[in-house]
Amino acid sequence: MNSRHILFLQGPLGPFFRELAALFSHSGYTTHRVVFNGGDQFYAGADHVVAYTNSPDHWADFLLDYLQRHSIESVFLLGDCRFYHRTAKPVCERLGVRFLVFEEGYLRPDTITLEEHGVNAFSQLALSLEDLAGVNTHACSSKAAMGGTMAARTRFAAAYYWAAWFARRRFARYCHHRAFQPVVEGAKWLRGFARKGLYRFQDQKVEQSMRAELSQRFFMVALQVHDDSQMLYHSSYGSVTAFIEEVIHSFASYGPEQTVLVLKHHPMDRGYTHYGRVIRELAERLGISHRVIYCHDLRLPSIYSHCLGVVTVNSTVGPSALLHKIPVKVMGRAIYDIPGLTSQCTLNDFWQYAEPVDIDRFHQFQTLLFDKTQINGSFFTRLDITCANVLTFYEQHFLRRAPVVLLLDEQPVDHLLDEPQVA
Structure with missing residues (x-):
């Protein structure tokens, strides 16, 4: 049986994607990682690691070629609104490659989120009143507690930003989704603690x-x-x-x-x-x-x-x-x-006429969300348990249907995008 190929883009600050790629590789997958800056490189880990140092304008064409040449079946990333990830989504959709998005847990603590196509308001989870009505509720609790994450977040972030700083010349054309100066970032974290x-x-x-x-x-x-x-x-x-x-x-x-x-x-x-x-x-x-x-x-x-x-x-x-x-x-x-969960009145009316919560409908919503999108784990602590749970979740939820990979003519894919703004 041929090995399944999966690709990791940017993940949480820290070693989570490195450890996850190692587990997938150990389980028979061929893993790939694209790194965009020195911080990504510092925490990189996969069978094949490639540095993207070209301009953002060429990222879509690069990704299109890479997905096709390596027969990638799934792409993992954190956050679907970063420039490189927003740009990757239509490319993956056109090729039939799974676009799998991690995010902090919807139902915290002790969970992380993984959805195909997008998270939060981009989620394609069926949440109509009709869909919720058919849900049999159950207790939604995670087996393993993840503990506090602030110390690990701070340590991982410091290493990430310093590594990015020292490799800034190599990745000179990289565009980050927020501030990218280690001294500035460090000062703000210290101010936060103060x-x-x-x-x-x-x-x-x-x-x-x-x-x-x-x-x-x-x-x-x-x-x-x-x-x-x-x-x-x-x-x-x-x-x-x-x-x-x-x-x-x-x-x-x-x-x-x-x-x-x-x-x-x-x-x-x-x-x-x-x-x-x-x-x-x-x-x-x-x-x-x-x-x-x-x-x-x-x-x-x-x-x-x-x-x-x-x-x-x-x-x-x-x-x-x-x-x-x-x-x-x-x-x-x-x-x-969703009607029945949140108040659908105007903000002006909310102060005096807030609609009560339909708690039965909420438990249906909670159960559906827990079963379809939530994984017991953390991006920063107990990574062994988290990665094992992610692998199990992936194989149970996404390998039931085979992806359809289309081979496209060699052509630019800029027309797939909505004029992304590079910040």
């Missing part, structure tokens, strides 16, 4: 008040990472600030007088952004300073039972809140924005 300590006492006080005098009187707004693909590609907002401004304006006009708005910063964005001044000045101008709170770290499960509702662009805080029967208003595009 802010965590600085705001700890203040956040504890906020959390205590949410469980006491503010109980059943507050709405929570879950902010997101400023350059996250969820914001950039799955919402109409140009920035997190624009989202904040819309929410506060709406709350000032339509939020019941006795209620309070709590805006929670995203923990992974702590060192990069701070919205304190924007929120304070806007609340003062609208005369609701006494009804607006800005905080950073909260133990969300402990406060959900005290919360009136959650507003988010499309954060994974949404499903967590729904699990606790808390009404959720989605302001962007999200896989879980």
Whole structure:
């Protein structure tokens, strides 16, 4: 039997794709890896590793040729909105190659996501009310706990960015999806740790008040990472600030007088952004300073039972809140924005007429998502267990049908793309 060929593009910062490729190779697959910068190279590991050093304009043609020459059946990657991955998707679809996207778990903790075609709002999972009605629910719990990941994330990220920096001349034409300076990145991570300590006492006080005098009187707004693909590609907002401004304006006009708005910063964005001044000045101008709170770290499960509702662009805080029967208003595009789960009313109406959560429908949604897209694992800890679970998931879910690989004439494939912006 001929070996199956699979290709890895960019993955999480760290050795996850290296370890996963090693397991696939050990299991009889032929593995390939394309690296785009020194960080990718540092963590590379596959039977065949090739460095792409050409300009972004030629990436689609390179990939087309590579997929055909090596009879690649599946392509693995993290995040479907990065330039190289957005560009790869139509090429894979045209050839009939599986386009398999990893993402952080929809149903955290202890899970990662793997879907074909795309994740989040690009998911092609059947989630209509008719589809959900046929789901037999069961307990959705992961067998192995993954533990904390922050220490590993920090260590892996530092090695990645320094390796990329030292190899920057070789990969001079590489375009990254966010900031790419190791000193700058390191400084922001240090600032994030400092802010965590600085705001700890203040956040504890906020959390205590949410469980006491503010109980059943507050709405929570879950902010997101400023350059996250969820914001950039799955919402109409140009920035997190624009989202904040819309929410506060709406709350000032339509939020019941006795209620309070709590805006929670995203923990992974702590060192990069701070919205304190924007929120304070806007609340003062609208005369609701006494009804607006800005905080950073909260133990969300402990406060959900005290919360009136959650507003988010499309954060994974949404499903967590729904699990606790808390009404959720989605302001962007999200896989879980389904009638009966999230409130379908306007934001202005949400403050007073939030639609209740159909918990039976949520459990159907949770079960379907858990079975079809979730893998027990982590990109940063317990990689042996994670990789074994990924291999099992891949063979159970994606090898039931053989991919159809089409041979195309040698021609540019730029016409397959939507004029991608190189950032």
